Amino acid sequence: MRLLRAAAWRVLISAATLLCVTAVVFALLHLAPGDALDAAEESRVPRAQVDALRAQLHLDDPPLRRYGLWLRDLLHGDLGRSFATGRPVRVAIGERLGLTLGLNAAALALVLALAVPLGAAAAWRQGSALDRWTGLLSYGLYALPVFWAALVLQIVFAVRLEWLPLFGPAPSAARAVGGWTAVRASLAHGVLPVLCLSYPGLAYLSRFVRGTLAEALGADAARAARARGAGGPAAELGHAFRIAAVPMLTMLGFLLPGLVGGSVLVETIFALPGLGQLLVQAVAGRDVPVVLGLTLLSGTAVLAGVLLSDLAALAVDPRLRRA
């Protein structure tokens, strides 16, 4: 019951925070020089048409009124239409969300699958050759520029060996066939982008897991477990994971929003129509409805990640519940 009350309160706070975030983003866009019509490359447009367009897009209205209009539409479930293309923002985001979500989920799964065992092994054998080599590998990967790594992967696996596609998501023809053909095409097109999306996270997270577990292994509780006879890596690491659960869940909460946050570089290099490119184009074009729609999405993801990690921490740590 207490957990439910806490959750309800946090949801309310999150909604208010989200509203503030959209207001701040709107204010920043308003303060930025230029508007959607300045962003249009063509300067030869007749003045009467420019005036009509400004009126149509409410560009000359006071900012508070414009934000109010956006909020009113939002309450009716309408995210508005893109200034640049005239298409509904919901559609523009929706058709890119699946790709971004799929790639980021695969990258996150890969990171977790590799970083946790690597970090645990390094923590268990602190100071060993394994620890030193994983450390070196992690820092090396972390320092590798994504654009360079992407280019090398493309040249090796797509151009020279021709094992994987060079760019783009799975073709619509393959997706239309469905079944194994669609899955195989999606997997093949996803391998290189997922590798590029995951290796910086792998480097960071494996070091984080190593550090957290190393600290937990040296904690009083772990020593007490050993004194009670819990021996061997599985048992000791099991104890260490329980001790380190809260910081790890908090970290997971911060990673979850990344599922809907696109990576501009990877999307550009591999020609993937994801949310990162959409955001960059929208900001450059002062496409306020699209920017606000994406802010709402990413803000919700961040707040949901934090909320979930807080609730998970409450669930696993009785001390937090009592507090």
Added chain:
Amino acid sequence: MRARAAAAAFVLLLGLAACAAPREQARAVPVRAALWKDPLSLSLIGNPDTNAEFVARLVTDSLVTLDARLQIVPQLATSWESGDGGRTLTFHLRDGVRWHDGRPFTADDVVFTWQKVMDPTTQAKSFAADLETVQSVEALDARTVRVRYDAPDPSALLAWRVPLVPRHAAGSEPDLLRSAFAEHPVGCGPFRFVAWDHGQEIRLEAFPDYWGGPPRIPGITFAILSDDRTAWEALMAGQLHLLSMTPELARQAVRDPRARGFQRRSYSPLRVTGIWWNTRSSSAPFLGDPRVRRAFSLALDRQGFIEGVIGPEVGLAAATVWHPGLPYADPTIRPLPRDAGTAGALLDEAGWRDTDGDGVRERRGKPLAFTLLSVTSSQAITERTAEWVQQELASVGARVQIKRMEFTACQERRRSGDFEATVHNVTFDPSPNLSVLLSADPEIGRMNYGRFSDPDTERLLAVVRTSPDAETRRQASARIQHRLQEMEPITALYHARALLMLPPSLHGVETSGVGIFNFAPGPRAWYWDDGASP
């Protein structure tokens, strides 16, 4: 020993593979080309960014079009005549033309297209600007259209390059940009729209019933590829069939052994890069003095910059903003050679001297210094241009501070006149009417960012805009070009060239000042070489 030999053979094989000729294309496959950005709309006339216009001109036809030499040629109008002292233009339309859905093309579609272009919700931008002087468009019968103008307009015909839109397919919804048509356009051009996967690709197929005969390739697929390195690798891997290069890629094309077997076409789009001087700047009032502007122009070694920095394959030194490919370009006007002596003398004459020996000229205690506004760009050529100007002007005693801003912010500054000087590039229609760049009338000179005003130029521009006599317009155009070199309201730097690469088996690809897609016959004449074709 055996291992070494195997390794050597492996390396040799890799090398041979790298140097091999481009992979030959399977016969009768659609040509794959790259678009740097997803078009904003495929409504054929609405929100026409460059990429949308490429597609529109393949999907549908116009009344008139351009050939590769930029001459106006008939397309859906077989003939036309001017009347009422140049105030009317009557088009006679081609018979037997059908839209891609089988319905016949009629004069009513021309009337509808004009109405939609002038509807602000369509955001037809340059098309609307081109047809601004039209008073009415009337269908006299199914095959005849009469256009009335407020006043005689010598460039009226060129404006009818506007892509045509069918009333029956696009007329049911009031807002063209938001209509289903904008996602699934129907045209009457040589290629039929098939599909648009947003952000991924656009597929067109040959229209077998095209009035001029079907295209010789089965279709064109545009891949949306914004990364030039990926596009280059795709070309090398045979996943793209033609690529218009950025200057950086053009240099790579010279070095990469894999590019040896490809065909190369270098051409000069109607584009100029220059410095717009703010002639009314309150913070740098000396930029209003033509002697100072001319001195700055004389300080620039354009040829040296092109040969040493950007490469002769991607640049052509500019004399004025008048591109050599534009009608009435005067071949006697040459780019100014660097002449630091004359530049210094002009600055002396204007009262700017280096009195304290710090390398910067002063007048009445104020240094000869200004800020050059430039766009932040991923293209190195943009940044190098600003830095080159900074270095060259320093050599004649001017201090230039470069301020880089993103495009939208930069445009806002230019339009509001809130700048001292700015590096900018513009692309032209093949029309000698450059009033939009130079006229002091704010309704006409919408890109006269530096608020240049000169009665002589104004008078000559009016002659080019309105005179019915071609020779009079030619003479006025030549005098404008001379006046531009005297007054330097915009110091032209270079005309960026484009380099196109394509595999040896693709033939019939012509280039022009408007690119490779925007003229006739354009891609309709392309074909894969099967050994028997011409």
